Amino acid sequence: MAKKKTKTTSKKTKSIKAPSFNFKLTSQQKLVVGSLFIILGLLLFISLLSFFFTGKADQSTLTEFASRNVKPQNWLSKTGAWLSDFFIQRGFGISSFIFSGLIFLSGVYVLLSLKKEKLRKHWFWGTLIIIWLSIFFGFFADKNDLLGGVIGFEINSFLQDYIGKVGTILLLLFGLITYLAIRFEMTVETFKNIFKKAKKGINEEIDDIKEEFTPIDNDLTAEAEEIKAAHQVNTPKEEPVVVKQELKPEIKPKTKTTNTTDDFKIEVAKEEEEVVEEEALAIEVEKVAEEISETDNLSNKLVEDFGLFDPTLELGNYQFPPLDLLKKYNNEGISINQEELEENKNRIVETLNNYKIGIASIKATIGPTVTLYEIVPEAGVRISKIKNLEDDIALSLSALGIRIIAPIPGKGTIGIEVPNKSSTIVSMRSVIASQKFQKSEMQLPIAFGKTISNETFVVDLAKMPHMLMAGATGQGKSVGLNAVLTSLLYKKHPAEVKFVLVDPKKVELTLFNKIERHYLAKLPDEAEAIITDNTKVINTLNSLCIEMDNRYEMLKNALCRNIVEYNNKFKARKLNPNDGHAFLPYIVLVVDEFADLIMTAGKEVETPVARLAQLARAIGIHLIIATQRPSVNVITGIIKANFPARIAFRVTSKIDSRTILDGSGADQLIGRGDMLYTQGNDLVRIQCAFVDTPEVEKIVDFIGAQKAYPEAHLLPEYVGEESGTSLDIDISDRDKLFREAAEIIVTAQQGSASLLQRKLKLGYNRAGRLIDQLEAAGIVGGFEGSKARQVLVPDLVALDQLLANESI
Ligand SMILES: Nc1ncnc2c1ncn2[C@@H]1O[C@H](COP(=O)(O)OP(=O)(O)OP(=O)(O)O)[C@@H](O)[C@H]1O
Numbered sequence: 105m106a107k108k109k110t111k112t113t114s115k116k117t118k119s120i121k122a123p124s125f126n127f128k129l130t131s132q133q134k135l136v137v138g139s140l141f142i143i144l145g146l147l148l149f150i151s152l153l154s155f156f157f158t159g160k161a162d163q164s165t166l167t168e169f170a171s172r173n174v175k176p177q178n179w180l181s182k183t184g185a186w187l188s189d190f191f192i193q194r195g196f197g198i199s200s201f202i203f204s205g206l207i208f209l210s211g212v213y214v215l216l217s218l219k220k221e222k223l224r225k226h227w228f229w230g231t232l233i234i235i236w237l238s239i240f241f242g243f244f245a246d247k248n249d250l251l252g253g254v255i256g257f258e259i260n261s262f263l264q265d266y267i268g269k270v271g272t273i274l275l276l277l278f279g280l281i282t283y284l285a286i287r288f289e290m291t292v293e294t295f296k297n298i299f300k301k302a303k304k305g306i307n308e309e310i311d312d313i314k315e316e317f318t319p320i321d322n323d324l325t326a327e328a329e330e331i332k333a334a335h336q337v338n339t340p341k342e343e344p345v346v347v348k349q350e351l352k353p354e355i356k357p358k359t360k361t362t363n364t365t366d367d368f369k370i371e372v373a374k375e376e377e378e379v380v381e382e383e384a385l386a387i388e389v390e391k392v393a394e395e396i397s398e399t400d401n402l403s404n405k406l407v408e409d410f411g412l413f414d415p416t417l418e419l420g421n422y423q424f425p426p427l428d429l430l431k432k433y434n435n436e437g438i439s440i441n442q443e444e445l446e447e448n449k450n451r452i453v454e455t456l457n458n459y460k461i462g463i464a465s466i467k468a469t470i471g472p473t474v475t476l477y478e479i480v481p482e483a484g485v486r487i488s489k490i491k492n493l494e495d496d497i498a499l500s501l502s503a504l505g506i507r508i509i510a511p512i513p514g515k516g517t518i519g520i521e522v523p524n525k526s527s528t529i530v531s532m533r534s535v536i537a538s539q540k541f542q543k544s545e546m547q548l549p550i551a552f553g554k555t556i557s558n559e560t561f562v563v564d565l566a567k568m569p570h571m572l573m574a575g576a577t578g579q580g581k582s583v584g585l586n587a588v589l590t591s592l593l594y595k596k597h598p599a600e601v602k603f604v605l606v607d608p609k610k611v612e613l614t615l616f617n618k619i620e621r622h623y624l625a626k627l628p629d630e631a632e633a634i635i636t637d638n639t640k641v642i643n644t645l646n647s648l649c650i651e652m653d654n655r656y657e658m659l660k661n662a663l664c665r666n667i668v669e670y671n672n673k674f675k676a677r678k679l680n681p682n683d684g685h686a687f688l689p690y691i692v693l694v695v696d697e698f699a700d701l702i703m704t705a706g707k708e709v710e711t712p713v714a715r716l717a718q719l720a721r722a723i724g725i726h727l728i729i730a731t732q733r734p735s736v737n738v739i740t741g742i743i744k745a746n747f748p749a750r751i752a753f754r755v756t757s758k759i760d761s762r763t764i765l766d767g768s769g770a771d772q773l774i775g776r777g778d779m780l781y782t783q784g785n786d787l788v789r790i791q792c793a794f795v796d797t798p799e800v801e802k803i804v805d806f807i808g809a810q811k812a813y814p815e816a817h818l819l820p821e822y823v824g825e826e827s828g829t830s831l832d833i834d835i836s837d838r839d840k841l842f843r844e845a846a847e848i849i850v851t852a853q854q855g856s857a858s859l860l861q862r863k864l865k866l867g868y869n870r871a872g873r874l875i876d877q878l879e880a881a882g883i884v885g886g887f888e889g890s891k892a893r894q895v896l897v898p899d900l901v902a903l904d905q906l907l908a909n910e911s912i
Pocket residue numbers: 529530575576577578579580581582583584732776777778791792793794795
């Protein structure tokens with residue numbers, strides 16, 4: 105039974121998922137289509153109704169539909185006459201009225217935007233009822249052939265020919281039972297209950313009748329008492345009660361005899377029944393238990409009634425940006441001439457031959473900006489020998505940006521990447537339009553560009569799970585970030601993803617302000633969603649940490665391991681919003697110019713970033729961090745360790761390349777969007793898709809012009825640690841770096857927060873707090889406006905003494 109249930113429910117959920125075509129009507133279209141259906145339903149109803157009055161008279165007019173001289177009597181004239189004849193006479197008989205009802209209902213559903221799933225059910229069951237009724241009425245075709253129509257009559261006589269009258273009746277009965285069982289979920293229990301209720305009703309009526317008779321009984325008892333009292337004059341006063349009891353049975357038969365014998369019989373039967381009913385009640389208790397087990401499927405019921413939860417419903421009419429907003433380029437096709445190819449090949453072979461390296465075979469793969477020459481060296485050639493010839497080959501080809509991959513992982517060949525003389529632009533449009541991107545089932549698909557073999561490169565940000573992007577100035581970082589954001593805008597509904605944008609340069613991401621209420625997340629009370637002030641980043645990062653903790657709590661309560669499971673459970677209505685559950689959008693934090701941030705805020709930024717990077721993957725917070733300077737003090741070990749996906753645009757030195765990619769290569773790129781991507785071991789060379797500012801502007805304008813949420817997605821509030829006096833005075837609450845800070849200040853004899861910021865790599869807030877604590881400890885003097893504070897401790901010995909005295 106249970107198995108069957110799960111089967112049917114899974115079927116149901118399947119059927120809900122099934123309609124992939126999702127043509128949504130606008131409100132105006134709904135009004136038009138809805139009212140059209142309603143009117144059609146009414147017209148059909150009127151014409152069918154009219155048939156019973158005018159049908160006979162109209163018979164002769166049907167063949168002359170085209171002639172305008174013939175005037176049918178149907179209330180809807182020719183069409184009405186034809187329709188009613190078609191449905192009633194030649195169709196399903198009187199059950200055809202149900203059709204008009206179904207059409208009318210469809211109109212109501214469209215008009216009120218009710219669930220299509222339910223309407224589909226109405227149509228399915230409605231059609232079955234029509235067929236059943238017309239077969240049933242087929243029995244009476246000889247009396248009135250309009251009842252079942254031609255179809256009913258034909259099916260009925262067909263069935264009778266094969267299984268006889270009784271067989272047909274039983275078949276219809278079976279159909280009816282199946283219908284009741286499936287549609288109304290009826291069971292044998294239900295029938296029993298109905299039967300029982302009916303009996304109870306009868307009994308209650310009998311009780312009423314009995315009550316009407318009781319006064320007579322009482323009268324009779326009283327009569328009997330009087331007679332008895334007359335006989336037993338000496339009996340004490342209390343005794344009549346006993347007498348009464350004794351008398352009653354004697355009198356009862358009298359009542360029986362005097363009234364009706366039936367009455368008595370029914371009374372006895374009732375007593376027996378009550379016993380039976382008590383047993384039945386016990387069965388009912390069992391049924392209650394069954395119902396409890398059914399509440400587990402309450403979500404299925406909810407899903408059945410309302411469909412799966414649709415997070416996009418609030419912006420149900422949201423339109424994704426069309427492809428036309430992106431530019432098409434003329435020089436998009438791969439362009440390398442045979443001459444150049446041949447020339448490069450000859451030079452490579454020549455150069456290698458000069459160093460006595462024989463080549464067994466050579467193969468070229470032409471990419472948008474570079475061509476890969478795959479060489480199979482002759483047996484006995486050392487790979488390192490070829491690798492060392494990188495510069496010589498570059499010299500002989502007189503080309504920059506030659507990269508040697510020796511060997512190409514997974515292939516027994518050595519690769520030499522040579523830039524094409526004229527590179528082609530990989531347009532954002534071409535990668536967004538690619539099937540690979542359009543049909544991707546990824547959570548957060550990003551179409552970066554095209555690989556060397558001219559394949560569109562699509563990766564899932566959710567799988568990365570965080571990305572580090574580096575490249576010297578002007579090499580395509582900002583375009584790369586825009587490509588990431590554009591990909592997500594083309595694929596994800598505003599309800600599914602939110603961006604937190606940090607842009608210290610203040611100009612790169614400001615365009616996205618227009619989609620603040622659609623796609624951006626911000627702190628409450630913050631005026632701007634895009635963060636350009638470094639001091640505010642700290643609050644946002646900490647707020648994201650709180651959001652992360654909150655989400656983990658929600659996942660824990662829902663017994664889910666990750667955001668996908670959680671959201672699926674929520675969509676299947678298995679999590680109650682009243683228990684604090686909600687659909688969780690992905691949050692993508694994009695930081696442009698991370699170096700700037702680390703320089704000004706240091707550890708205060710590094711710690712939450714590292715924390716998020718370590719823990720946030722399961723709960724759907726993903727980080728994309730871009731930097732111009734991939735030096736080790738910016739991309740520290742802890743950050744690097746937690747950002748497995750790295751993207752390197754051209755960098756200026758081998759050291760930078762090593763910092764970002766753990767290997768060389770990025771220094772040999774040719775710039776303008778030429779990039780290397782790694783998510784572990786393999787390095788993939790990609791030409792980043794190009795999306796320029798006017799294109800992004802068009803996209804955000806398109807989105808921004810649509811209906812939005814009332815405000816940007818709000819992150820939890822973060823109350824920074826206030827530098828209150830209690831903190832300053834309480835020694836145990838001092839900052840961990842207090843002593844180090846004191847030593848720096850005393851050594852430099854300069855009481856300034858910026859000194860601490862520089863030396864300890866701290867953010868302004870923390871440095872300021874340290875100065876307050878130093879002031880409270882009597883190491884520096886009070887605030888003196890623009891001047892640095894006075895240092896009250898002359899040297900380190902005095903400082904040691906002061907701090908030692910303090911701790912006593
Ligand atoms: N994928 C690309 N295809 C073609 N040209 C590109 C591509 N990416 C960047 N460019 C060219 O390089 C220029 C600079 O790119 P971009 O502004 O992205 O550099 P950047 O690394 O962000 O520089 P900065 O760090 O100074 O902001 C662009 O204006 C464009 O002309």
